[in-house]
Amino acid sequence: MATEQTTAAELRAPEASALREAVALEHRPGRPSPVSATLTYTWRALLKIKHVPEQLFDVTVSPIIFTLMFTYLFGGALAGDVTTYLQFLLPGILVQAVLFTTIYTGYTMNNDITKGVFDRFRSLPVWRPAPIVGALLGDTVRYTIASIVTLTLGLVLGFRPSGGVVGVVLGVLMLLVFAFALSWVFTILGLLMRSPNAVMGTSMMVLMPLTFASNIFVDPSTMPAVLQGFVDVNPVSHLVTAVRGLMAGEPDLTAVTWVLVASVVLTAALAPITMRLYRNRS
Amino acid sequence: MSPSSTDDLAIEARGLVKHFTSGKSVTKAVDGIDLTVPEGTVLGVLGPNGAGKTTAVRMLATLLRPDAGTATVLGHDVVRDADKVRSVVGLTGQYASVDEDLTGTENLVMLARLYGFLGGSARARSTELLDAFGLGDAGDRQVKTYSGGMRRRIDLAASLVMSPRVLFLDEPTTGLDPRSRNQVWDIIRVLVADGATVLLTTQYLEEADQLADKIAVIDHGRVIAEGTATELKRSVGQGAVHLRLADSAQRARAAELVATVLGAEVSLANDPYAFSARVPDDGGPAVARLLPALDDEGIAVPEFSLGQPSLDEVFLALTGQPLDEDPGASDDETIEEVA
Numbered sequence A: 001m002a003t004e005q006t007t008a009a010e011l012r013a014p015e016a017s018a019l020r021e022a023v024a025l026e027h028r029p030g031r032p033s034p035v036s037a038t039l040t041y042t043w044r045a046l047l048k049i050k051h052v053p054e055q056l057f058d059v060t061v062s063p064i065i066f067t068l069m070f071t072y073l074f075g076g077a078l079a080g081d082v083t084t085y086l087q088f089l090l091p092g093i094l095v096q097a098v099l100f101t102t103i104y105t106g107y108t109m110n111n112d113i114t115k116g117v118f119d120r121f122r123s124l125p126v127w128r129p130a131p132i133v134g135a136l137l138g139d140t141v142r143y144t145i146a147s148i149v150t151l152t153l154g155l156v157l158g159f160r161p162s163g164g165v166v167g168v169v170l171g172v173l174m175l176l177v178f179a180f181a182l183s184w185v186f187t188i189l190g191l192l193m194r195s196p197n198a199v200m201g202t203s204m205m206v207l208m209p210l211t212f213a214s215n216i217f218v219d220p221s222t223m224p225a226v227l228q229g230f231v232d233v234n235p236v237s238h239l240v241t242a243v244r245g246l247m248a249g250e251p252d253l254t255a256v257t258w259v260l261v262a263s264v265v266l267t268a269a270l271a272p273i274t275m276r277l278y279r280n281r282s
Numbered sequence B: 001m002s003p004s005s006t007d008d009l010a011i012e013a014r015g016l017v018k019h020f021t022s023g024k025s026v027t028k029a030v031d032g033i034d035l036t037v038p039e040g041t042v043l044g045v046l047g048p049n050g051a052g053k054t055t056a057v058r059m060l061a062t063l064l065r066p067d068a069g070t071a072t073v074l075g076h077d078v079v080r081d082a083d084k085v086r087s088v089v090g091l092t093g094q095y096a097s098v099d100e101d102l103t104g105t106e107n108l109v110m111l112a113r114l115y116g117f118l119g120g121s122a123r124a125r126s127t128e129l130l131d132a133f134g135l136g137d138a139g140d141r142q143v144k145t146y147s148g149g150m151r152r153r154i155d156l157a158a159s160l161v162m163s164p165r166v167l168f169l170d171e172p173t174t175g176l177d178p179r180s181r182n183q184v185w186d187i188i189r190v191l192v193a194d195g196a197t198v199l200l201t202t203q204y205l206e207e208a209d210q211l212a213d214k215i216a217v218i219d220h221g222r223v224i225a226e227g228t229a230t231e232l233k234r235s236v237g238q239g240a241v242h243l244r245l246a247d248s249a250q251r252a253r254a255a256e257l258v259a260t261v262l263g264a265e266v267s268l269a270n271d272p273y274a275f276s277a278r279v280p281d282d283g284g285p286a287v288a289r290l291l292p293a294l295d296d297e298g299i300a301v302p303e304f305s306l307g308q309p310s311l312d313e314v315f316l317a318l319t320g321q322p323l324d325e326d327p328g329a330s331d332d333e334t335i336e337e338v339a
């Protein structure tokens, strides 16, 4: 069937008269607003999820595997029983799942650059940050999916957050804000590196220590002093503390403030660098 | 818009330079290029691989900042007024720059929205373009399923969403089969007839000859010759006669005869039936005597042509390096229909 379609379309040579009409545009519309341009790029990101659903595979499967693995592997040993451990682990695993998803931001961006799609974007008369901000907004959809998958599995396994629906939603929102801010690290990598896979590899190297040397899996008070020092300054630990607190209905205001400030600082510092790289990328 | 006179320049570049440094080595990709393209005309930028064509186009299309020199498009500076330039130019890069994962329609609707078409008008614009480019039936398929020729057309359509007055086409037909190439040529002719200014780069002499009002030959980042196809050819010499005989055994004798009549050197072609000879400056009358003289000797000449030198010879004379002549034969990419 595909063959027939191709041939039919291929044989129909462009009609000169239709072409003439199409290029003789009577009315040129004005520039789109920054918001409209950004949302158009977000729409593109969503279309890509629709056409390449495989990209959701990692987003959905790895949180499932991690949750199951850590809950049943360590649950008994660490907390005495699986359900108790799950209350501790789930907010952390949620943070990990979403943070790993941010890597795709840099990966997709680098793909667009290598394929020449960004060249076209850069040759359009639109608000310059629109392609990047639009893509990042589209990525938050992926983060949301990862969150929903992890939470659903958690609930099935026995996760019972005392913060209730409000606490959980606030926790997820907090996580999305931070993930959006962190994505700028990956846009920079995406613009600097030569290939999508190089971006992937480097990003993993950054995220692995940040997530494992944190308070996601175990209480840091059981760790050696040196490691504890790192865990205490690790931004991921603060994020996990904030999300955990919100979901448990006992918000840790210091951690929440810390995360919000860090998000603002990351964005304020890294977004301009991203834009400069984007403008000058040759 | 300024009052337009016929010699208004659509594109003007002065001393454009772009060098790429990697480690210790410096590539002088573009090394001082001047170009002028009057409105409504076609400039063909002709050069071999690595000549600097893409780099030059990227600078003119505001994708790359020149190291030195200035360029304006319809009077807007490509660095200072980059945004104004972007709103009047369309670019079809050397490599397809549509999103392969999206369908043809989605690609065009997205671009139409980015150019400011709202809601339904974006979709209408997309449909109009797809139909005009013979892609009406393929609009709902992902671009990755398109054949090479279809990809080029959707890429061209994407550059024409807002009917730019200036169009940059970087090797628009490289890798296409002759039929698709002709389709692209026809599209370009329609655009030009409609008043667009086109700067197209190509490695193919025939293409520049067919489409361009003026040709700039570039090599190693510099313009080494500029003019109309005729002027370039004339700068090399008067032209040549090309003969192809019925019997290859007669070639030696025929060549000798032609050399004597014309008073010029003869070059034998690889084809054992064919040879050619340069026509000397005052060789007109001698050319007229060639066929009767051959006939007297009983040599049949089924093919005889008198032509100006080919652009290939021009290139050879200018650079000391021949060019690929046949676009179809030398391609490393072959384009087939998708199965």
Ligand SMILES: Nc1ncnc2c1ncn2[C@@H]1O[C@H](COP(=O)(O)OP(=O)(O)OP(=O)(O)O)[C@@H](O)[C@H]1O
Binding pocket: A282, B020, B021, B022, B027, B028, B029, B030, B047, B048, B049, B050, B051, B052, B053, B054, B055, B056, B094, B203
């Ligand atoms: N981003 C870059 N970094 C380093 N070198 C580059 C870059 N872009 C181009 N070059 C070099 O600059 C020179 C000119 O390249 P360019 O792509 O402009 O040539 P071209 O005429 O378009 O060639 P082709 O016909 O193969 O497309 C080449 O030697 C190329 O390797």
Ligand SMILES: [Mg+2]
Binding pocket: B053, B054, B055, B094, B170, B171
């Ligand atoms: Mg090129």
